[in-house]
Amino acid sequence: MSKPPxxxxxxxxxxxxxKYVADRSLATTLFLSLKLGRPLFxxxxxxxxxxxxxxxxxxxxxxxxxxxxxxxxxxxxxAVYEWDYARQMVEIRLAEAQGGVxxxxxxxxxxAEKFLIRRPLLKALEPAAGGVPVLLIDExxxxxxxxxxxxxxxxxDFQVTIPELGTIKADKPPIVIITSxxxxxxxxxxxxxxxYHWVDYPxxxxxxxxxxxKVPGVRERLxxxxxxxxxxxxxxxxxxxxGVAETIDWATALTELNVLxxxxxxxxxxxxxxxxxxxxIQKMQGSEAAAIxxxxxxxxxxxxx
Amino acid sequence: xxxxxxxEAEGRLVDNIAHFARxxxxxxxxxxxxxxxxxxxxxxxxxxxxxxxxxxxxHAVFVNRRDQRELFDQAFHVFWRNPRLLEKMLSMLLPxxxxxxxxxxxxxxxxxxxxxxxPANDKHGKGEDQEPPEIEIEATLTFxxxxxxxxxxxxxxxxxxADEAIRAIDRMRxxxxxxxxxxxxxxxxxxxxxxxxxxxxALRNPGLIGLQRKSVRRRPPPLVVLCDISxxxxxxxxxxxxxxxxxxxxxxxxxCFLFGTRLSNVTRQLRxxxxxxxxxxxxxxxxxxxxxxRIGACLHEFNRFWARRVLGQGAVVLMITDGLDRERAExxxxxxxxxxxxxxxxxxxxxxxxxxxxAPKSQGIRAILPHVDEFRPxxxxxxxxxxxxxxxxxxxxxHRETARWQAGLKEVA
Numbered sequence: 207m208s209k210p211p212x213x214x215x216x217x218x219x220x221x222x223x224x225k226y227v228a229d230r231s232l233a234t235t236l237f238l239s240l241k242l243g244r245p246l247f248x249x250x251x252x253x254x255x256x257x258x259x260x261x262x263x264x265x266x267x268x269x270x271x272x273x274x275x276x277x278x279x280x281x282x283x284x285a286v287y288e289w290d291y292a293r294q295m296v297e298i299r300l301a302e303a304q305g306g307v308x309x310x311x312x313x314x315x316x317x318a319e320k321f322l323i324r325r326p327l328l329k330a331l332e333p334a335a336g337g338v339p340v341l342l343i344d345e346x347x348x349x350x351x352x353x354x355x356x357x358x359x360x361x362x363d364f365q366v367t368i369p370e371l372g373t374i375k376a377d378k379p380p381i382v383i384i385t386s387x388x389x390x391x392x393x394x395x396x397x398x399x400x401x402y403h404w405v406d407y408p409x410x411x412x413x414x415x416x417x418x419x420k421v422p423g424v425r426e427r428l429x430x431x432x433x434x435x436x437x438x439x440x441x442x443x444x445x446x447x448x449g450v451a452e453t454i455d456w457a458t459a460l461t462e463l464n465v466l467x468x469x470x471x472x473x474x475x476x477x478x479x480x481x482x483x484x485x486x487i488q489k490m491q492g493s494e495a496a497a498i499x500x501x502x503x504x505x506x507x508x509x510x511x
Numbered sequence: 512x513x514x515x516x517x518x519e520a521e522g523r524l525v526d527n528i529a530h531f532a533r534x535x536x537x538x539x540x541x542x543x544x545x546x547x548x549x550x551x552x553x554x555x556x557x558x559x560x561x562x563x564x565x566x567x568x569x570h571a572v573f574v575n576r577r578d579q580r581e582l583f584d585q586a587f588h589v590f591w592r593n594p595r596l597l598e599k600m601l602s603m604l605l606p607x608x609x610x611x612x613x614x615x616x617x618x619x620x621x622x623x624x625x626x627x628x629x630p631a632n633d634k635h636g637k638g639e640d641q642e643p644p645e646i647e648i649e650a651t652l653t654f655x656x657x658x659x660x661x662x663x664x665x666x667x668x669x670x671x672x673a674d675e676a677i678r679a680i681d682r683m684r685x686x687x688x689x690x691x692x693x694x695x696x697x698x699x700x701x702x703x704x705x706x707x708x709x710x711x712x713a714l715r716n717p718g719l720i721g722l723q724r725k726s727v728r729r730r731p732p733p734l735v736v737l738c739d740i741s742x743x744x745x746x747x748x749x750x751x752x753x754x755x756x757x758x759x760x761x762x763x764x765x766x767c768f769l770f771g772t773r774l775s776n777v778t779r780q781l782r783x784x785x786x787x788x789x790x791x792x793x794x795x796x797x798x799x800x801x802x803x804x805r806i807g808a809c810l811h812e813f814n815r816f817w818a819r820r821v822l823g824q825g826a827v828v829l830m831i832t833d834g835l836d837r838e839r840a841e842x843x844x845x846x847x848x849x850x851x852x853x854x855x856x857x858x859x860x861x862x863x864x865x866x867x868x869x870a871p872k873s874q875g876i877r878a879i880l881p882h883v884d885e886f887r888p889x890x891x892x893x894x895x896x897x898x899x900x901x902x903x904x905x906x907x908x909x910h911r912e913t914a915r916w917q918a919g920l921k922e923v924a
Contacts, residue, residue, distance in 0.1 A: 234571065289707065398545075402574055
């Protein structure tokens, strides 16, 4: 376990150690949320590396990562705790078979900690061996409003109440990272308790740095082309433009295919790695893709000269 | 060196941040005193050695929605515009910055900020649309399809006989068939066993464990209304606004959009309980009353920026338009297909359907019709009641009338 960073520069350094190429704005927000013990709320399009922040943080700080994937209908029994009913039933049967059990004693025994199944939120509040854990609440926008309201309570006091056991409160609040794809607007009340950061698509320079860190085998020439094509595609009128994750996938795929330099055919054939909607692929395939590639090559050539 | 070393400087920085927060509040960002304290703590933690750090520190505290970024950005640069902030934060800049906010200068400052903020709000509009007023008046008279930036006056549209109908609409309740969710509620007749509840009860009562039951909880789906407010629809617009207002205040997860030549989200405005206030606020927002229609472009904007945010969880879409398009139905077909694929049920309400001789001849109508689940008239209270009835039924089979229209479309073609 290592200590949280002491300054913004330290935060940047920490992230880059985890192969996360962050800009200074993200480092500032992350530093603040670590320093002041507030959750970090990151929003952005799919595939810009929101979830990765939490993973890298857990890895570099050597903390356990507890992940809560949200979905519609997520409720307390799968987010906080659940009793192990089957074992409780067996316990009751055994007690009855022995006979002469006091009901109050039995009650205490059945609702003891050994029958408690801990779900992510409860785990994050309990002291862990590896220090305060990193709690990742992923894609909160997929959960419904009632869960959001419940989360509000957990995030402001860092405690949950189990009627049979009492209140469990965290000695030290966990490091909380909340992500959202913004498929719906999260309520202001929840955001107010967090530091907010919008993760944007990186510029060309940073995207090349990301490729260098994430795809070790990639040649410089190919990396330049890949980034330039992706940046061009992001300017195009598409339903879903490629994210950083797609760039990394594409560069990895091309390296695996032993492509040294992009040509229109390869671009056409691998377009499915970048674009995930049939309309978008249709729009880009063929002449449009070739035009983009020609433009990119032109630019790269002038940049070299 | 800490910012807060010198007491006087500290006071000024605190004042300035507080004043900055007030400025942001004035331009409509929800910032309470708690945030100001939070901002001070954050600035203390991050330091003010670098301008960009200072920027992102305040950003982290004050901004919590993406659309506030631009507002914040402009406000920040106007407010902390003195370049010397970069170099000598303490000794040189703060006194100067403070001086600029002397009481008598404050008003001027806010106006300048308002001006500076103006482009951010207007950036969707195109410069050439902003014509001088006399041309706009001319446009009204000649029924030109030019976009009218002039605000439409509701009072002129009102008719005595309409009032009774509006009262009826305000009372109207829409029961939409509720699809099952993944949550449960306790229910004696439920088909599933509620273990949590059963064991809890078993401890209270001796003897056999009485099984408690649960069933799936149902919830009305989100409702999205897309309403055409172009010139050809203007006779109905007022009624539909009342209809939308009644919907929004009756239930949660309703989103309302108006479109003519551009798309406006009026959900927040219509949420106002008072109907007159709500309509007034909505009309302030919308700039293209009774202008032309660009259905394709508006649907494109909706699909691109809103569909993913409001069409989740099995949304039902009500599209109110006559399908008459200024731009020869360009792009409508493609966007309708996308819209249809993104929602669970798409209902097209068309006031033109009241005419018995109606035939799907216009290009816009022919482009929309194949991609709707239901095609209904909407011109009187009766048709609205029929709509309410239809919505309360889960969509089991295809709407027969609609199927007939769609089949007829193929014959003509």
